[in-house]
Structure formats: C-alpha cells, structure tokens
Amino acid sequence: DIVMTQSPDSLAVSLGERATINCKSSQSVFYSSNNKNYLAWYQQKPGQSPKLIIYWAATRESGVPDRFSGSGSGTDFTLTISSLQAEDVAVYFCQQYYSSPYTFGQGTKLESK
Amino acid sequence: QVQLQESGPGLVKPSETLSLSCTVSGGSISGYSWHWIRQPPGKRLEWIGDMYSSGSTNYNPSLMNRVTISGDTSKNQFSLQLKSVTAADTAVYYCAREMFDYNGAGIGFDIWGQGTMVTVSS
Numbered sequence: 623d624i625v626m627t628q629s630p631d632s633l634a635v636s637l638g639e640r641a642t643i644n645c646k647s648s649q650s651v652f653y654s655s656n657n658k659n660y661l662a663w664y665q666q667k668p669g670q671s672p673k674l675i676i677y678w679a680a681t682r683e684s685g686v687p688d689r690f691s692g693s694g695s696g697t698d699f700t701l702t703i704s705s706l707q708a709e710d711v712a713v714y715f716c717q718q719y720y721s722s723p724y725t726f727g728q729g730t731k732l733e734s735k
Numbered sequence: 736q737v738q739l740q741e742s743g744p745g746l747v748k749p750s751e752t753l754s755l756s757c758t759v760s761g762g763s764i765s766g767y768s769w770h771w772i773r774q775p776p777g778k779r780l781e782w783i784g785d786m787y788s789s790g791s792t793n794y795n796p797s798l799m800n801r802v803t804i805s806g807d808t809s810k811n812q813f814s815l816q817l818k819s820v821t822a823a824d825t826a827v828y829y830c831a832r833e834m835f836d837y838n839g840a841g842i843g844f845d846i847w848g849q850g851t852m853v854t855v856s857s
Contacts, residue, residue, distance in 0.1 A: 674844060
C-alpha cells in the first residue's frame with residue numbers, strides 16, 4: 623500500500639496569513655502515460671463529509687476559491703492557502719488514487735490563531 | 736445536482752453483517768465508479784472498495800475476505816456488505832463518486848454522502 627504522511631498534524635495561522643500543508647507519499651503517484659499526479663486534497667469541516675478541493679495535485683475543483691493552490695510531483699506535495707479566511711478552518715486530507723488500495727493522509731487540523 | 740445518501744442500521748452486533756445502501760439522486764449511476772470509505776473515530780479515512788457502473792469491483796485487501804459491494808441500476812443504488820464485524824469496524828461510513836475526465840483519467844472523489852455512523856456493539 624502507498625502510505626501518505628502529512629505534516630504538520632495541526633497548524634494555527636492568523637487570518638489573512640498563508641497556510642502550508644505538506645503531504646508525502648511512500649511511492650510516486652505520477653502517471654507518466656498522461657503526465658498527471660494522482661493526488662487529491664480534501665477539506666473536511668466538523669460534522670461534514672470531505673469536500674474535494676484539488677485534484678491532479680494542482681487543479682482546483684470547480685467553485686473552489688483561488689486562494690487554494692496545490693503543487694508538487696512524484697512523492698512530495700503541498701497545499702497552500704494564500705490568505706486564510708475564517709471559513710477555511712477545517713481538517714485537510716491528501717489522498718492518492720494512483721493505485722489500489724486508495725489511501726489517505728492522517729489529516730492536518732487547520733485553526734485560526 | 737447529484738446527491739448521495741447512505742442508509743442502514745446504526746448499530747450492528749459483533750459477528751453479524753453490516754449492510755448499507757447509497758442512493759444516488761439527481762443523476763445516473765452509469766459511467767462512474769462508486770466507492771465506500773470509512774472513518775473510525777480518531778483515525779484516518781480508510782478506502783473500503785469500489786464498484787464501476789458495469790458491475791466490476793475492487794476491494795481493499797485488508798477487508799477483501801469480508802466485503803461485498805454491489806449495485807442496482809434500476810434503483811440507482813449501490814450497497815456495502817461487511818461480514819463478521821467487530822468493534823474495529825465501528826466508524827462513519829461514506830459513499831462517494833469517483834469522477835473521470837474525458838480521457839478517462841480519475842480526478843478523485845467529487846461527491847460524497849453525508850456519512851452514517853455505524854457502531855458495532857452487543
């Protein structure tokens with residue numbers, strides 16, 4: 623199985639400041655045949671189901687604010703929120719869907735300082 | 736828009752079978768992969784398995800001996816059965832849709848149900 627490891631486990635950022643969450647996979651999730659990284663980011667607010675915000679490591683899902691961006695390739699990935707808003711407080715997960723079984727990171731709890 | 740709704744018992748006895756259904760509304764079950772994922776209290780999300788609309792299935796090896804995912808296109812539903820449950824199967828269970836682009840490349844799970852808590856206890 624591909625193991626997904628996020629850092630940090632929790633993060634407190636002032637409103638308006640940048641938040642950065644890292645995700646590392648134990649194997650590459652890059653598909654050379656179509657040049658895509660099979661890595662997604664999800665946002666989960668308390669009492670809600672996860673919401674897809676980034677796929678292919680860097681493509682924003684429709685309707686997601688452009689303050690959210692994803693980067694990285696191969697085994698190292700980053701989710702960046704350029705200017706934290708109050709509504710961004712949530713737990714963020716990365717997920718690889720390169721190979722079965724699909725696996726998730728342990729989550730990063732993002733709070734406002 | 737497409738919505739998913741899980742349904743099933745919230746309490747299951749140890750050694751019995753957990754059975755959940757996911758009803759797809761606002762769209763067709765055809766042409767997508769449909770997944771079950773669970774989240775035990777305080778733990779990370781765990782992928783259980785999926786079913787393509789053609790009926791082909793794929794399971795997490797850690798659960799393969801106990802899990803069956805099936806679909807009913809006439810009802811626009813797909814279901815999860817997990818046999819011989821123990822307390823370790825206590826979790827919030829989610830159904831989700833895997834979306835693909837026009838080239839067939841997966842983009843992840845774009846629609847999730849609200850989740851249903853299942854407790855295994857006598």
